[in-house]
Structure formats: C-alpha cells, structure tokens
Amino acid sequence: MARDKVKPGRVPRQPMPEQPASERVQNFGEVTLGFSAELAQLEAERCLMCKKPTCIDGCPVSIDIPSFIQHVVDGDFEGAAAKIFESNSLAAICGRVCPQEDQCEAVCVMGKKFEPVAIGRLERFVADYVRGRGLSLAKPPTATTERRVAIIGSGPAGLTAAGELAKLGHSVTIFEALHEPGGVLVYGIPEFRLPKAIVAQEIGNLKTLGVQIETNVVIGRTILIDELFDEEGYDAVFIGTGAGLPYFLDIPGEDLNGVYSANEFLTRVNLMKAYRFPDSDTPVQVAKNVVVIGGGNTALDAARTALRLHPEKVSLLYRRSRAEMPGRNEEIEHAEDEGVVFQMLTNPVRFVDRGDGWLAGVECVRMELGEPDESGRRRPVPVEGSNFVVECETVVVAVGNGANQIVASTTPGLQTNRHGNIVAEESSGLTSREGIFAGGDIVTGAATVILAMGAGKKAAAAIHDFLQTLPPKTTEPPPLAAHLKPSSGGVLPP
Ligand SMILES: Cc1cc2nc3c(=O)[nH]c(=O)nc-3n(C[C@H](O)[C@H](O)[C@H](O)COP(=O)(O)OP(=O)(O)OC[C@H]3O[C@@H](n4cnc5c(N)ncnc54)[C@H](O)[C@@H]3O)c2cc1C
Ligand code: SF4
Structure with missing residues (x-):
C-alpha cells in the first residue's frame, strides 16, 4: 500500500511507555510496556526506506529491517513478523535485550541528523503482536534427514543453532545442565527486563520445529561428547555452553x-x-x-x-x-x-x-x-x-564471567585459548575436532545475546554442509521421535 512520505525529522522518535519507577520497584513485572499499534506505525513512518539500508549491516543476523518496517507502516504486522522470522527466530527476546544503540540503530541513516529509528522497539512490537495472538511462525520441516545433531547448552547460541538445523530437517537434541532451558535468558536476565514466559514461548516454537530438549544433563559429567558420537549415534555436536563461571x-x-x-x-x-x-x-x-x-x-x-x-x-x-x-x-x-x-x-x-x-x-x-x-x-x-x-x-x-572447563577438559583434542575459551573458526564455528562446532560466549567470552545467536546461525549452516559430506549411514539410526518421522516429503538425501 502506498503511503504519504513524512518529512524526515518531523515526527520525533517515539518513547517507550513504561511502569513509573516508584511502582515498578514494588514488583517484578516488566519495566517497559511496549508500543501500541498506533505508536508503532508512527515510529515506523520515520524510516526513510533507504536504498542502501546501513541498518541491515549493523544487525548481526542481517534482518531485512526496512522490509519489516514497511509491513508495519502498512499495518501488516503478521507480514512484518514473518520477515523478521526469516532471519531471527527469537525476535521477542532480541527486541527487549539487544543493545540496538550499538548495532542497527547506531548506523541508521536517520540517526545522522535526527534520532535513529527505534528498530528494537518495533521488532519487539511485531514479535509481541503475533505472540499475543498465539500465532506461531515456526513450521515443522516437510522432510527429515537421517542426521542427528547434539547441541550442548540452551542459551541463545544453542537455541538458534538448534532451530536452524531443525528447519533443515535434521534431528536435533539440546542437552542442558540446568532444569530449565534458556541459559542466561532464564537464569541471568531478570523477569522485569525479560519475562520468562516469553522465553518459554520462543522455546515452544523450537519444539514445534521438532527440537528435543533434555534438561539436567551435564555434558562432560552425565555423558561425554565422544559418547554422544560413539554410543548415541550423533553425527555432529555444537557447543554453546556460555560463560557461566563467575570471576x-x-x-x-x-x-x-x-x-x-x-x-x-x-x-x-x-x-x-x-x-x-x-x-x-x-x-x-x-x-x-x-x-x-x-x-x-x-x-x-x-x-x-x-x-x-x-x-x-x-x-x-x-x-x-x-x-x-x-x-x-x-x-x-x-x-x-x-x-x-x-x-x-x-x-x-x-x-x-x-x-x-x-x-x-x-x-x-x-x-x-x-x-x-x-x-x-x-x-x-x-x-x-x-x-x-x-x-x-x-x-x-x-x-565478569569466564568459560567453564567441564566440556573442554573431557573432550580430547578440543583446543582452548589462554582464557579457557574454545577455539573456533569465526565463519563456521568449526573447532579443532572434526564434527564439533562451537559458538557464543564459550568462544568469544561474555558478549551479547545477538552475537551468540549469530554464531549459532553460522555454525548451523556449517554443520549442515558438514553433514552433506558424511557417507550414508550403514546401520539403522536410532528411532526418531514420532513427530520427526518422515512425512510425505520423504527422507532428504544426506
Ligand atoms: C545478568 C546478565 C545480563 C545480561 N544482559 C544482556 C542484555 O541485556 N543484552 C544482551 O545482549 N546480552 C546480555 N547478557 C549477555 C548474554 O546473556 C550472553 O552473551 C548470552 O546469553 C550468551 O549466550 P550463550 O548461548 O553463548 O550462553 P548462555 O546463555 O550462557 O547459555 C549457556 C547454557 O549452557 C548450559 N551449559 C553449560 N555447561 C553445560 C554442560 N556441560 N552441559 C550442558 N549444558 C551446559 C548452561 O547451563 C546455559 O544454560 C547478559 C548476561 C548476564 C549474565
Ligand atoms: S538505516 Fe534507518 S532509516 Fe534507513 S532503512 Fe534502516 S532503519 Fe530505515
């Protein structure tokens, strides 16, 4: 739908409604309350729809920002969510906790003369819109492969890697040491900044994709990585164990x-x-x-x-x-x-x-x-x-926090640096061990949610490529969970 151009700078950046300070210290409810549809559209109107949208370069997972904002301008909030979901399956989380002021908003063209477009607030509005209506954009894969991937750790790196691999039809299991999945998103970032129900809902979307989650499993104690390969039949492993060791x-x-x-x-x-x-x-x-x-x-x-x-x-x-x-x-x-x-x-x-x-x-x-x-x-x-x-x-x-050594110390041949972080290629997450990939805080040291997600995404692509190089399985794979059984689409070639 065509829209009337708003003169740049005429509409100021829209502030986020929030609980007054005196009230919010009395409760654990969310501090910021989110845009209404009207505020979101007013803010979206500020976007210049740049021919060279620098904001996309500033986003570690390359969301097509002007396209999703255009959907908001048009009032097509589901379309906006679908556009974001192409690149980011944890939008309601990122819209709340990403440091946009250092990323997409830091390089927004609008910000050169005026205040940058409130990209993060718009992302949150769109994600909440579909969430609030119980709409899930996660679609189970139409075909499954015979490949099995183990993900260690259920923080943003592990969750993202799991989601991407499940979308490609691989059988994915996340092993999490704690009794609840989510990593820092559930045990570190407080309820008043990131409600746990939102994390649970986003994790629910991954389950819709077929991802299985085993909690209370400490890899390196309950079971070793080599046992995952040799005894459990996994074809690849992604390590996203974070930086949970306090200094x-x-x-x-x-x-x-x-x-x-x-x-x-x-x-x-x-x-x-x-x-x-x-x-x-x-x-x-x-x-x-x-x-x-x-x-x-x-x-x-x-x-x-x-x-x-x-x-x-x-x-x-x-x-x-x-x-x-x-x-x-x-x-x-x-x-x-x-x-x-x-x-x-x-x-x-x-x-x-x-x-x-x-x-x-x-x-x-x-x-x-x-x-x-x-x-x-x-x-x-x-x-x-x-x-x-x-x-x-x-x-x-x-x-500050550093890397826990449990996984590295129990996995022969896995190289770490002098800080104890796992050494992995930046572009692929490949470690010194074939078939083992790593990303997020365990590689970079304590960083951000979106960087961990970006690493999980890159590693998932590399794991997918790696799986294609493996010879067809000669033995029967362990039985797949019922919802992962090949649908009419059949089994994809390895
Ligand atoms: C209090 C706090 C607030 C923060 N606020 C922000 C913010 O506002 N914005 C932002 O962008 N970033 C923030 N960060 C940083 C951000 O949360 C991290 O960079 C991000 O969560 C890293 O993701 P990850 O997946 O690498 O690891 P994590 O989120 O740490 O997840 C790792 C998971 O692996 C599990 N695990 C560890 N060892 C094993 C094992 N041996 N076997 C099985 N599971 C294991 C852990 O239990 C954990 O669940 C914050 C961090 C903290 C601590
Ligand atoms: S750089 Fe800013 S103004 Fe330009 S498209 Fe991106 S969000 Fe819109």
Whole structure:
C-alpha cells in the first residue's frame, strides 16, 4: 500500500511507555510496556526506506529491517513478523535485550541528523503482536534427514543453532545442565527486563520445529561428547555452553556469609524464585544494605533485582566513573530512576567480618582516573590513604564471567585459548575436532545475546554442509521421535 512520505525529522522518535519507577520497584513485572499499534506505525513512518539500508549491516543476523518496517507502516504486522522470522527466530527476546544503540540503530541513516529509528522497539512490537495472538511462525520441516545433531547448552547460541538445523530437517537434541532451558535468558536476565514466559514461548516454537530438549544433563559429567558420537549415534555436536563461571575479586573475606556472585544471586532470584520463599525452595538473604560491585549489565541487573527485595538501600560500587560504565545507558538510567545509589571511583579491597563469619561491610579505597589502558578507558588509580568502609549485610560481586572447563577438559583434542575459551573458526564455528562446532560466549567470552545467536546461525549452516559430506549411514539410526518421522516429503538425501 502506498503511503504519504513524512518529512524526515518531523515526527520525533517515539518513547517507550513504561511502569513509573516508584511502582515498578514494588514488583517484578516488566519495566517497559511496549508500543501500541498506533505508536508503532508512527515510529515506523520515520524510516526513510533507504536504498542502501546501513541498518541491515549493523544487525548481526542481517534482518531485512526496512522490509519489516514497511509491513508495519502498512499495518501488516503478521507480514512484518514473518520477515523478521526469516532471519531471527527469537525476535521477542532480541527486541527487549539487544543493545540496538550499538548495532542497527547506531548506523541508521536517520540517526545522522535526527534520532535513529527505534528498530528494537518495533521488532519487539511485531514479535509481541503475533505472540499475543498465539500465532506461531515456526513450521515443522516437510522432510527429515537421517542426521542427528547434539547441541550442548540452551542459551541463545544453542537455541538458534538448534532451530536452524531443525528447519533443515535434521534431528536435533539440546542437552542442558540446568532444569530449565534458556541459559542466561532464564537464569541471568531478570523477569522485569525479560519475562520468562516469553522465553518459554520462543522455546515452544523450537519444539514445534521438532527440537528435543533434555534438561539436567551435564555434558562432560552425565555423558561425554565422544559418547554422544560413539554410543548415541550423533553425527555432529555444537557447543554453546556460555560463560557461566563467575570471576571473583580475590580479596580477603570473599568467603563470608552474605557475599554472593552475581550468577548465584540472580539464579536464586530469577530461576529459583527466591523472592517467593518459603513458597519456593530456595531462599535469598534480604538485607538492609546491599552492595553490588561492578559496572556492567550484570551488576545493574543484580542491583535492580536487589531493590525489588525491599532493602533500605542498594549501592553500586564501580572503580571507574559513570562515563566508563560498560552497562547499557538505558539500564543505567533505569537503575538511577529506581533509586540505586551509584558510588563511582570506589574499589573494594576487603570484606569485613561481623565477628561470626557474616558480612558487616566492604572496605574500599577511592580511585582517580589515570592514563587510558589497553581497553581505551582511563585506568583507575588508588588514592593513597583514602580507605573507608561501606556497611552492608549483602554483597553481590558482578565483575565478569569466564568459560567453564567441564566440556573442554573431557573432550580430547578440543583446543582452548589462554582464557579457557574454545577455539573456533569465526565463519563456521568449526573447532579443532572434526564434527564439533562451537559458538557464543564459550568462544568469544561474555558478549551479547545477538552475537551468540549469530554464531549459532553460522555454525548451523556449517554443520549442515558438514553433514552433506558424511557417507550414508550403514546401520539403522536410532528411532526418531514420532513427530520427526518422515512425512510425505520423504527422507532428504544426506
Ligand atoms: C545478568 C546478565 C545480563 C545480561 N544482559 C544482556 C542484555 O541485556 N543484552 C544482551 O545482549 N546480552 C546480555 N547478557 C549477555 C548474554 O546473556 C550472553 O552473551 C548470552 O546469553 C550468551 O549466550 P550463550 O548461548 O553463548 O550462553 P548462555 O546463555 O550462557 O547459555 C549457556 C547454557 O549452557 C548450559 N551449559 C553449560 N555447561 C553445560 C554442560 N556441560 N552441559 C550442558 N549444558 C551446559 C548452561 O547451563 C546455559 O544454560 C547478559 C548476561 C548476564 C549474565
Ligand atoms: S538505516 Fe534507518 S532509516 Fe534507513 S532503512 Fe534502516 S532503519 Fe530505515
């Protein structure tokens, strides 16, 4: 449908409706509420439909952004969703948590003179539109192959690889160590930023494609990768085990009661619903004063989660200044609005014992900024004699995560780098072992949802190519699940 051209810049970027800060800290409901159809169309009208849409280059999974936005302008929201789904099967998630300001929106042509088109908000609107109406765009493959692929880890990398391979007709099983699939999407990112029901629904779409999910299976402990090949008959393996090993500060007192890693704290609250204790099995200490250490998204999530447990005060200590905080601007602003107290240029040096093995405070030293370090950010330098104690009963350490070694240490010939990340080709995810591919945080170190998805997608294409090179199976493959049995389309050639 033709539309009247809107003069660029005439309509401002549409703000996202959200729960007021004073209300939202009282609940775990979603902070941002999403566009209405009217707001979405108004925002979509701002798109210039560029001949050279730079936004697509900025998207790690290359969504055809102007095409989906055109569908929104036309009021064809299902068409818009179908367009996004061609490249991204987890749109409702990405529309909420992707750092669009560093990706598609950072290179949007509109952003050169005015504010960029709110691509992420539009993506979320479209995905929610179809979700809210129970429409699933996932179509089971019309034909299946005899090939079986094991995916280790059910974070965005594993889920994406699984979806892509299932669409190609391969038999895919995800093995997940935790009791629920989703990776950081369910155990790390809080409910108020990404409702778990949305993750569950997107995972449901994968199941429609025929993906099987086995939870409570730790590869490297319950079963080894070589056993998946030799005893279970898998033809290829994708490792997407993430970066779930928390780093600590390595300062005295870190083993005191009341000191949590962000992983443990967020898992207890998000996945185990500790805030409903005793109705849930897992408790979490609700203290009067909570201190969170770190300046990234995980620290902000931990601080905002802690606020919702109703302490008197939540402070966030960061050793550089606000300008150097690696967290998303939007999240920093949300945290400030909600009442998190930022204590910048503050570095913990010791956790203080109350005298009975419980935490009483954090001894800190003031910092000042010196010359830039290898990351380009100004190096924090301690100010001598500036030590002081911040009183608190709970501390959450959020200073980064690394790779868990369980899979690498139990898989001979799988090469890792000095940080313990699996070495894999960027274009294909191929590791040093034939038939084993890897992607996401386990390869790159802690990164983003969309980069993990991009890696899963590339690896799926490479796994598909690899499967074509295998000789036809001589033995009967293990029985396929009923819904994966060849349909009228028959079995595809290997
Ligand atoms: C608190 C927090 C907030 C974040 N916020 C954002 C955000 O807003 N936007 C954004 O883009 N990124 C964010 N990130 C980063 C993002 O979530 C990760 O980059 C992304 O989830 C990585 O995906 P992945 O699939 O590689 O790994 P993960 O999501 O970590 O998933 C790995 C999965 O593998 C499982 N696993 C591990 N070992 C084994 C094993 N041996 N056997 C079986 N299963 C195993 C784990 O249990 C886990 O479920 C955040 C991260 C954290 C911690
Ligand atoms: S670059 Fe911006 S204005 Fe141009 S097509 Fe993409 S979203 Fe629209």
